[in-house]
Amino acid sequence: MSDHLSRPRMDRRLTERVERKKAELDRYRPLPQDTVRRLNDDLRIFLTYHSNAIEGNSLTLQETQMVIDYGITIHGHPLREYEEGPLLARSKDTYLPHAIRGHWSPCCQRR
16 A cells, blocks of 8 residues: 555644644643643543534534533433433543553454
């Protein structure tokens, strides 16, 4: 298989921008624990919202957060949309830390 098909590549300008932003963030390390917790909480909401939106869920970002954090529902949305948010958020809580550290659970490994 040719190299351009086997590995995705980012645009050079985007790569440079990401590297600059990472270097800027690294200057603040180690981050305070409450900052890390808040970043993880925000990431959990954003990942859940965007994953659900790709699947056609019509909840807004704020509605998704309310459902996940407080269990509050908003009139006018199907029950299915309310059930998807907390379910996906819990699965991300379980598997995302393992993925970040490079440790996959047995259910995710190829046999």
